[in-house]
Amino acid sequence: MRFVDDFRDEELVATLALAIKHAMSKPRRIMEVCGGQTHTIVKHGLDQLLPYGLELVHGPGCPVCVTPIEKIDAAIKAASVDGAILCTFGDMMRVPGTTQDLLTAKAHGADVRTIYSPLEALSIARDNPVREVVFFAVGFETTAPANAMAVYRAKSEGLRNFSIISALVLVPPILHKLLDTAGVERVDAGSDRGVDAVLAAGHVCAVMGLKEYHRLAESLRLPIVVTGFEPVDLMQGILMCVQQLEAHQYRVENQYSRVVLPHGNTIAQRIVTEVFAATEAGWRDLGRVSASGLSLRDGYLEFDAELKFPLTADSLCSNHQRGLCRAGAVLTGQIKPPQCSAFAKECTPMHPLGAPMVSSEGACAAYFHYRGGQVDGASQFSDLS
């Protein structure tokens, strides 16, 4: 555990907070891309340690949150195919589809199983040769290699009862879409600043490397610091962003060099490229973005559940409460979760209106969980000693 403890060191965090304060000459907004980073920030109250004027904006990096409702509906439909076993990661179970979620489908008798690795779905397929096993594949570049490997193995083993619904998406295209012109538009009036710098998600870069981020930093004229997930990582990443901004630089820096190599994991990249091709993809509440998703290549189409079964949804969004949830504004950093009128009222983890309240990486869940619904943390607290 020493390895983790080093990156949670109390003194180091305090020192970095001070260094950020000293380095900063004017207000800045920095977006952390990954939901895992958002959770570390909110859980440890790192935002409260930052100097006044430095605002952290939560980005779209929660794979569960950005999965479009059509894909959830398709998964629920797949679960209802006669004799089918629908496998997915636990987080997807509670994300609301148009009329229900996978947990409800399960409670009504569908065979829906939570798994920890795509390869588990493969062994379920092997163990149940007469049943169709559909894996609902969700995630960013980080999870893509394991999904690709599952499909690759299914093909080499000649497994005919295995298929996937791909809701895999890519980070750079959505960042480009969100940040390309004037930065993130603020819905609340009074600020004309967009996002000044980005903390890129370390694990995504561990797979894909830094190449695309160099392009992104160049075209958006934006400092990008590839950052880890522990408190020391985040504070250091923020400091590196501030230092670049103060020096009027915009380049890619790698704070997470203990994990991320400049070229990424080439073996993982190869398997992803073998099985998947970039395709236009839908993002929940953010519309369709070209080349932002992964779909199976021609040689692997037999494993595409959406081609294998009729999974297209009949109807979409017939709900009367439609409009309350502002997931899109949260996912683009335009509002903080407590600024949504439904937050902690109509929308709670128990009765989520949108995916960011469900996912363990969702920003709304982070605020609900760690702040009890407060924007600035819980101020009332007695001494513990």
Next chain:
Amino acid sequence: MAPVSSQICPSPLFASSVIQMAHGSGGRLMHELLARLLPLLPGTVHQNVRHDGAIIPVGPWENLAFTTDSYVVRPLFFPGGDIGKIAVNGTVNDLAMCGAQAKALSCSLIIEEGFSVATLERVMASMAEAARVAGVDIVTGDTKVIDGGSGGNLFINTAGIGAVNPGITITPSRIVSGDAIIISGDIGRHAVAVMSARSDLTFNPPIESDSMPLTALVQALIQAGIPIHCLRDATRGGLASTLVELAESSGCGMAVVEKEIPVSTQVRGVCEILGLDPVYLANEGCLVAIVAADFAESALKVMRTVAAGERAQLIGRVTSQHPGVLMMAGPYGTKRTVPMLSGDQLPRIC
């Protein structure tokens, strides 16, 4: 930025007309369900007092503690225990949380057609051994066989009775501001042991369930004259759900210091890898003791003399601030709320 096409999301339409797994996970949904069901039982004594067992006065010298629990754990065997062992210890501990020493248990078996007799014998042997260790007799029982789909299931219900000294009142309503919050040992081992058996995650050395009887620990506190205000074993929902439940039922706030909570290096490692928070992991041999403010040190001293309490730790205080809420102080001088779990805790996916 390109315009956000729409910032909406439909609300779920699952007003839970059917039971979901999360209704049984000891979190918010289960509490909602109980709030709905209990009023349907008008004879229920002390409906508002949520406790692990009921106290029934039977005479001037003795009260009877009575409890029941059903065990449905999968798989039946896991590192450090099995369904039989926790069926005994779970019920013994529910009685212990009332301040009672378990006297007798019942054992009801619901067995699916096709279940292996040898496995059943193995579970019974384990129950017998656990009963011996806990010093309780299994005195009555029942056996039912049901049609089974998979033919692999066994469910066990145990009920237990025990005697309590009428002078002892251990209940959330006695919790007051300033009380010490003590945990009897390191948390999360049972949940990780079951999770590892369930998903073929193996650890070396294996992480074993902490399933054990807590009677001796509680009796040691009582005999030492420690003013115990409340006891709760941190089973489903873990330490966090237990403390939130106590905060809500007592109307007090719970203020806990994160780094004081004992978690073994191994469990911490698993939690790091899977993205789990140990405070939500189930335990089967770990209790929370809320004792009078000035008795924290003496309670700790007593607890650490008993095997089940060797790693006992003072983790926080009851406060009149933030009533009904559990707050945790982290390492950086910041604090966060810790709510009850609203579903099952899930490993992260990236």
